[in-house]
Amino acid sequence: MKKIISLAAFLVGLVMFTSCQKEEMVQNEVSAKFTITVPQEVSTRAYGDGMYDAKNVIIGVFDDKGIEKFRQVLPWGKDVFTQEVELTFVIGRSYQMVFWAQYGDAYGDCESMPLDKITMPYAASNQENLDAFYAYVPVFKVTSDFSKSVTMKRPFAQVNFATTVGDLDEGIAAGLGTEAVVTVSNVAKTLDLFTGETSDYGTVTVPATKFAKDAQGKYFQIEVEGTNYDVVAMNYFLVADKGSADGKITSEMTLAVGDVNLTVPTANMKRNYRTNIVGELLTGEGKFSITIDPIFTSDFNEDIVDHL
Numbered sequence: 064m065k066k067i068i069s070l071a072a073f074l075v076g077l078v079m080f081t082s083c084q085k086e087e088m089v090q091n092e093v094s095a096k097f098t099i100t101v102p103q104e105v106s107t108r109a110y111g112d113g114m115y116d117a118k119n120v121i122i123g124v125f126d127d128k129g130i131e132k133f134r135q136v137l138p139w140g141k142d143v144f145t146q147e148v149e150l151t152f153v154i155g156r157s158y159q160m161v162f163w164a165q166y167g168d169a170y171g172d173c174e175s176m177p178l179d180k181i182t183m184p185y186a187a188s189n190q191e192n193l194d195a196f197y198a199y200v201p202v203f204k205v206t207s208d209f210s211k212s213v214t215m216k217r218p219f220a221q222v223n224f225a226t227t228v229g230d231l232d233e234g235i236a237a238g239l240g241t242e243a244v245v246t247v248s249n250v251a252k253t254l255d256l257f258t259g260e261t262s263d264y265g266t267v268t269v270p271a272t273k274f275a276k277d278a279q280g281k282y283f284q285i286e287v288e289g290t291n292y293d294v295v296a297m298n299y300f301l302v303a304d305k306g307s308a309d310g311k312i313t314s315e316m317t318l319a320v321g322d323v324n325l326t327v328p329t330a331n332m333k334r335n336y337r338t339n340i341v342g343e344l345l346t347g348e349g350k351f352s353i354t355i356d357p358i359f360t361s362d363f364n365e366d367i368v369d370h371l
Contacts, residue, residue: 239321
């Protein structure tokens with residue numbers, strides 16, 4: 064009889080202990096609200112009709128040692144610039160977070176891709192689906208419910224080679240072909256999402272890529288200082304975020320279309336900025352090399368006026 068009573072008392076005690084443990088776990092959890100923003104002025108589109116908006120936001124939550132604890136993938140609607148999400152954290156623990164927005168699985172499967180580093184796929188020009196945004200929240204300790212605002216930005220520079228309207232067709236008629244090769248120096252291949260540092264620097268050659276057209280068969284265009292230009296090649300390049308004045312990186316760039324080679328010895332790139340190299344690029348007489356004086360505004364507009 065005593066054994067039965069003792070067993071019953073033990074079971075009651077176990078239930079009470081388990082209940083206390085569950086209650087303690089619940090009491091130790093807090094709610095955090097994150098407001099995630101992509102600045103509207105930079106938009107999520109590169110050129111064209113915006114069909115490749117960054118549609119998925121991956122939120123990676125790590126401990127202070129960099130071990131991933133959990134992640135959440137959110138859909139990001141077209142022309143949406145702000146979104147809220149609530150997450151649960153444990154009081155007394157320290158976390159750090161990575162936010163990465165991409166189109167589909169452009170850089171890897173959203174549910175399983177590593178969130179410590181991103182490798183840039185320099186496989187072809189005019190890949191709008193590579194437009195992406197990023198933010199990192201440094202290590203913080205949870206003490207109570209909290210709210211944070213997170214602003215994501217492009218971690219790379221966008222470089223556009225664009226020519227006067229009609230120049231592409233004239234070049235094709237002259238036998239230059241329908242493909243462009245872009246070579247850019249002083250760019251990186253790898254981005255560390257925890258430190259923001261770029262690595263694996265060198266000269267990158269983006270293989271021959273056909274001139275891009277929209278669904279109506281027209282060349283994609285960009286507008287630079289009120290003038291429209293047909294896009295010859297658009298690429299994203301990883302560049303350093305520090306180590307130079309105002310974050311600007313000087314690079315040599317070359318555009319090759321058929322037997323025409325345009326060399327830009329000193330163009331500038333900067334994270335979250337566009338470098339536009341525009342003018343009548345293809346139908347000048349012979350080969351030419353142009354030195355550019357950059358204009359630093361929201362874009363780096365590199366205007367090519369004369370053929371040499």
